[in-house]
Amino acid sequence: MLGWALTFLVIALIAAILGFGGIAGTAVGIAKLIFFVAIALFLISAVVGAFRGRSPRI
Template sequence: MIGWAVTFLVVALIAALLGFGGIAGTAVEAAKIVFFVAIALFLISAVMGAVRGRSPRL
């Protein structure tokens, strides 16, 4: 998912260099959304892993 955020960021940078301001702004917003969703999913996964813990093997 972080790969998608990086992809949108690269698209935004290229669009900005070529002068497509609207497309660049949209791509930056998409990259932000994907990035924050990825961070939220990571945090939820980390908390659930900490709460569950690992049971010792016998």
């Protein structure tokens, strides 16, 4: 998922250099959204993993 965020960030940077303001703004918005979703999913999985712990082996 972070790969997608980096992809949209690169698209935004290229579009900004070429002067496509609307496309660059949209790509930056998408990249930010995907980045924050990835961070939120990571935090949720870290908290669930910490509370769940390891199951005892028999």
